[in-house]
Amino acid sequence: MKSPNDRIRIVDVRTLSDDWYLLEKYTFDFQRHDGSWQRLNREAYDHGDGAAVLLFNREKRTVILTRQFRLPAFVNGGEGMLIEVAAGLLEAEDPETRVRQEAEEETGYRISHVRKVFEAWMSPGSVTEKLHLFVAEYHPEDRVSRGGGLSEEGEDLEVLEMPFTEAMQAMNNGTINDGKTIMLLQYAALNQLM
Numbered sequence: 765m766k767s768p769n770d771r772i773r774i775v776d777v778r779t780l781s782d783d784w785y786l787l788e789k790y791t792f793d794f795q796r797h798d799g800s801w802q803r804l805n806r807e808a809y810d811h812g813d814g815a816a817v818l819l820f821n822r823e824k825r826t827v828i829l830t831r832q833f834r835l836p837a838f839v840n841g842g843e844g845m846l847i848e849v850a851a852g853l854l855e856a857e858d859p860e861t862r863v864r865q866e867a868e869e870e871t872g873y874r875i876s877h878v879r880k881v882f883e884a885w886m887s888p889g890s891v892t893e894k895l896h897l898f899v900a901e902y903h904p905e906d907r908v909s910r911g912g913g914l915s916e917e918g919e920d921l922e923v924l925e926m927p928f929t930e931a932m933q934a935m936n937n938g939t940i941n942d943g944k945t946i947m948l949l950q951y952a953a954l955n956q957l958m
């Protein structure tokens with residue numbers, strides 16, 4: 765049987781932009797279900813893969829989230845201040861190592877154990893990123909700094925400790941509208957983490 769890859773032949777790759785991240789335009793031949801071949805163009809934005817983690821405390825029934833400015837959401841008509849789980853790009857590290865570093869930088873909590881719950885393509889029609897999603901229990905004594913992200917990189921995150929029920933309400937009324945954050949809150953609810 766043919767593997768799906770036999771139906772794709774890359775013909776050309778052109779770099780449209782190679783600045784902070786990479787935007788490429790692919791020309792490829794695609795074999796349709798009826799066996800005919802069709803030439804297509806698709807752009808792909810490559811900023812590498814990412815990892816995200818929901819920090820939760822079972823006894824207090826709370827989660828740690830951040831609020832930060834997101835320019836693309838702002839220019840698309842939002843206010844730009846998004847409530848999110850801790851997350852970051854992998855930058856050549858493995859997902860688990862990176863997500864623990866990112867949790868500490870962004871929230872100030874040093875987490876020893878994280879548990880992977882799933883992987884997800886976040887925008888597979890245009891962005892190459894695969895996101896690795898984790899959950900981790902935190903305790904008040906795990907806090908080693910104020911968090912907030914790296915100011916030299918322009919990060920200025922507010923750290924929020926929120927009752928889980930309040931986070932679920934914020935998700936239901938649209939105040940929390942970041943995809944990875946919704947996915948992890950729903951995972952927590954479905955699996956009764958708290």
Ligand SMILES: Nc1nc2c(ncn2[C@@H]2O[C@H](COP(=O)(O)OP(=O)(O)O[C@H]3O[C@H](CO)[C@@H](O)[C@H](O)[C@@H]3O)[C@@H](O)[C@H]2O)c(=O)[nH]1
Pocket residue numbers: 784785813814815816851852853866893895917918919944
């Ligand atoms: N100078 C400059 N800096 C940039 C640019 N784009 C991003 N940065 C900086 O690059 C850093 C990236 O921060 P991370 O914490 O590693 O990534 P993230 O933006 O939080 O990404 C996470 O969330 C994204 C949106 O949900 C996810 O797409 C991504 O996978 C990851 O989970 C931040 O300091 C950000 O300001 C740019 O065009 N120019």
Ligand SMILES: [Mg+2]
Pocket residue numbers: 850851852853866870
């Ligand atoms: Mg981040």
